[in-house]
Structures are given as C-alpha cells and as structure tokens.
Amino acid sequence: MSAAAAAKPILYSYFRSSCSWRVRIALALKGISYDLVPVNLIKDGGQQFSAEFKALNPMQQVPALKIDGITLSQSLAIINYLEETHPNPRLLPQDPKKRAQVRMIADHIASGIQPLQNLSVLKQMGEKKMEWAQNCITSGFQALEQILQHTAGRYCVGDEVSMADLCLVPQVANAERFKVDMGPYPTITRINKALLELEAFKISHPSRQPDTPAELRV
C-alpha cells in the first residue's frame, strides 16, 4: 500500500452543509475513520473561495474528500466511490430496479431540490430568500411524498438504509430550517424520524460537529 493510500481520509466539511452531512453519514455507516477540516462558508466572505481551497477543489464547494491519493468533490460521486471501495454495509440494493429507485430519489434531492436552495443561490434572492427556499422544497417534497408511497418500507426504498436516505435526512433538516410545513408529507416525516434514531445519523448531525458553534450544540 502506498503512503497516500494508507493515509487517513480528510473530509472538508461545514457543519450545516447538507451535502457535507450526506458524506459524513456514509463514512459513519461504513466505519471509515477520517480527519475533518472545517471550511466555514460564511466567515471571511466564505473560506471555500480561498486560493488554498480552490487549488484543492476548483468547484469551491464542500464537501471534498481526500482519499487514496485523490481529491473528490460532489457528495454523490464521493458516496459512490466509498460504496465501490468499502462495499459493507451496502448503500445500494442488489436488484437493479431497486437500485434505480434509490438513485432516482437521491438525484431528485441532489439535483432537483438542494441546488435551488443552496447558499449561493439564496444570496442572490435578497428579501425573497425565505419564500424562494420554501417553494423549491415544497414542490420537491410533493413529488417525493408520492414516490415514497410506492417505494418505502421502513426507509426510502424498502427496509435497508440506502443512498436515498443519506440525502433525505439533511434535506428535511433544511426544510425545517426554512420553516416548511411538514404536515403534507407524512411518509417523509416518518422515514426521517426512523433514520434519526440510527447512530450514524446522530454522530454526523450538524449539531455535533467540531465546527458547530456553541449555541447550536446539543
């Protein structure tokens, strides 16, 4: 094993970033120990814009993961890499149709909801910020609730935790932060609650990170 491959992975993360949280859950579920480097998206105009971080990740976004001698960004690309290199416990079902359902739900959140209520978009919305975020999440959750009624067991797809669940919980946290009424989404609410009981979701929670401000700690 090369020195690079043997080194502990380094996760560049922001406690409140929902995309960072997805990766923290995956690392926790798979029992991969890592060092965390906080990148504060607010402080100093956004530490992700520093020359140092840009050299590491031209996308100037968290999360980024240094692992096995490479640096990866994009949360689902990172999670897929972890899935292929650390297959246990699996985050994709064995059946191709069920795998497709997991990916459809994960992408619905990762491409259809989260990017529209991302910090960089909201910054440009000024006073309409809250309303914009609520609209994006509401229309996304309406579709998601309907889909989950077909696919869900205890979790998003059947009874095993999957990539879809890693996207769901952080997105629900965003919805709560933007004061979205969760009443119309009983399936989303039930699954979110079940997932938050799992240790991997607890220890990766934004309220328990090294960079969580004291007043938000639990």
Add this chain to the structure above:
Amino acid sequence: MSAAAAAKPILYSYFRSSCSWRVRIALALKGISYDLVPVNLIKDGGQQFSAEFKALNPMQQVPALKIDGITLSQSLAIINYLEETHPNPRLLPQDPKKRAQVRMIADHIASGIQPLQNLSVLKQMGEKKMEWAQNCITSGFQALEQILQHTAGRYCVGDEVSMADLCLVPQVANAERFKVDMGPYPTITRINKALLELEAFKISHPSRQPDTPAELRV
C-alpha cells in the same frame, strides 16, 4: 420474459431538454431501440403538468423512461440503470478512481449547473433571465475547465466516452443558446467538438427529434 419486460422502452422527451438529450445519447450508444413520446414543456402551459403525465412521473419533468415494467425519472438514475442492465459499451471506466472522476464531472453538471438554468428557475427570473443563466454556466464552466485539464484525454476522462460526456455536450448546447462566450474554455470546446462527431451524439441531437419544430431542423 414477462410481457412488460419484453415491451419496447418508451422515452418521454422534449427535443430541447438537455436532460432528455443525455438519455437519448445513452440509448443510442447502447443500441437500445425505443419509442419516443414528446412532452412539450412550453405548449398548453407545459404538458408535463398534465394529470396524465403527473401520474406517470410525479416530478413532472422529462426525461422519464418506461422500461422493464417500471417508470424511471432523473436522467443519471436512468443512465445508471441502463449501464447496469446493458453494460456494453460501458459508460463508466473499470478503475474506481476514474469512475469517481466521471461521476464527479457528471454530478457537477447535473447538480451544480443545469438545475440553476432550468426552465422552471428561469421563468421566475423575468428580465434577469439571460444574465442569470450566463452566470450559472460561467462559474460552473470555470471549475469544469480546470478539472478537465487533469482528467481529459480525447474525452472528459481519458479516451473512452463516459457518463460525463453525456452531460457535457447538452450543457455546452445550453451555453451556446444562452450566448456564453466559450473562449475561456478550450478544453471543454475541444471535447465537445470531438463528441459531436460521434453518430450517437448526432442522431440524439435536439435538431433531429420527432418533436423538433421545422425551423430548427437541420
């Protein structure tokens, strides 16, 4: 083989939708014949909002693919399903690190650029529509150009066509439609040109679809 599995796949597509184009390229590359049902995103206030289409895809978006007895949405979830059920020619490299690079680039476009210049977002931008779209694409392409300088061969990652390329070409077409200056992106431009020479990219092109208006046909 069940009747459902034996039926020809049906692709719900809009000629100009960049996400639909991604899937049309995948189907063409893998030699999967399919029936196309056009969904006009503009006409009648948007045919994707019809009750009939909503029942098929609660997300009210194209593309959607009926295949093997299920209906899938989200272009990359569909493409991953096709990759797993029709592995030749492969759209993901064998090496996990190279696969991760492909996914990182695909997700950068599918989550980081396209959703922000999507029709539904632009509708809400009014007069600022053009400027908004240009800004989203420009900042995405700046990062992408840097990344491709490390990963590219003839195509986005090495010399084989991958999922990343299926995302790149439709995104460049969007950039051109929004009059983005492509001067600062020589690597993107070179790869796009090489890909557009391939038959699968040609026959799936927006200018050659059953629902392409006469004045836009080539």
